Amino acid sequence: MSEPESSDGQQPESITEPVAEPEPVAEPEPVAEPEPVAEPKMETDGNSHLFAVRTTGGQEKIVMRLLEARIKMGKINIQSVVLLSDLKGYVVVEAQNVSAMFDAIQGIRHVRGQLRGELTYNEIDKYLIKKSTVSELAVENTVEIIGGPFKGMKATITRVDQEKEEATVILLDATYQLPVTVDANYLKLVPA
Structure with a gap:
């Protein structure tokens, strides 16, 4: 495509304006960190x-x-x-x-x-502080079983295993002597 000609047959001169130098960009100011929200001060002098x-x-x-x-x-x-x-x-x-x-x-x-x-x-x-119930148990003590399948039954202790925290008991409610090994935490001493 050709450029338009003027009425006298000459091409128009291009008008160019001098380009100004760009202004230097100012460096951005550092953004201030928001201050942390202060938590309420609690007295902690150790005298609770x-x-x-x-x-x-x-x-x-x-x-x-x-x-x-x-x-x-x-x-x-x-x-x-x-x-x-x-x-x-x-x-x-x-x-x-x-x-x-x-x-x-x-x-x-x-x-x-x-x-x-x-x-x-x-x-x-x-x-x-939960104290081990094994330390309170002794042979011939009468106890009540407070957990497990024999819950609510009374028994007499025949043997106590301190390491395993177990006791072997004979159920008093059974028609014959039935020795059962029970976790010591399931036993509660019955006052004499």
Whole structure:
């Protein structure tokens, strides 16, 4: 294709404008890192105390879960919550002081109050550390079987194996002497 000619038969001159040098691009400013959100400061001077919180019977797990949720949200200043299966109607709370414990249980449903004073570690130690029942068993003791196929039956111990934590017993409820080897954790001493 040919370029258009002007009326006098000459081709038009191309008009060129001088190209300006590009301006230097300024270096971008470094982006400031967002500051981390500060977590609530908890007092941790190592002087925690144990308190027993009284709950509605059977609602211990609910109270414990509500306290755990408040701990995770950072709303309360307590270190731990312990639910002891043998201590019905109570939840043990570890806190720096009484006021921190009262702030923690304030407004929680099923909380009925708090025992006066503090608990000592020795008072709850027996609930926390499971002692082997084999050490309590002896030959000729009368026991009740609390687990397994013979649950609810009474028996007399004939032999105790400390290493395997087992005991051989003779069932008292059977019509003939039937020796059975049972895990020691399934045995409970019957008071004489």
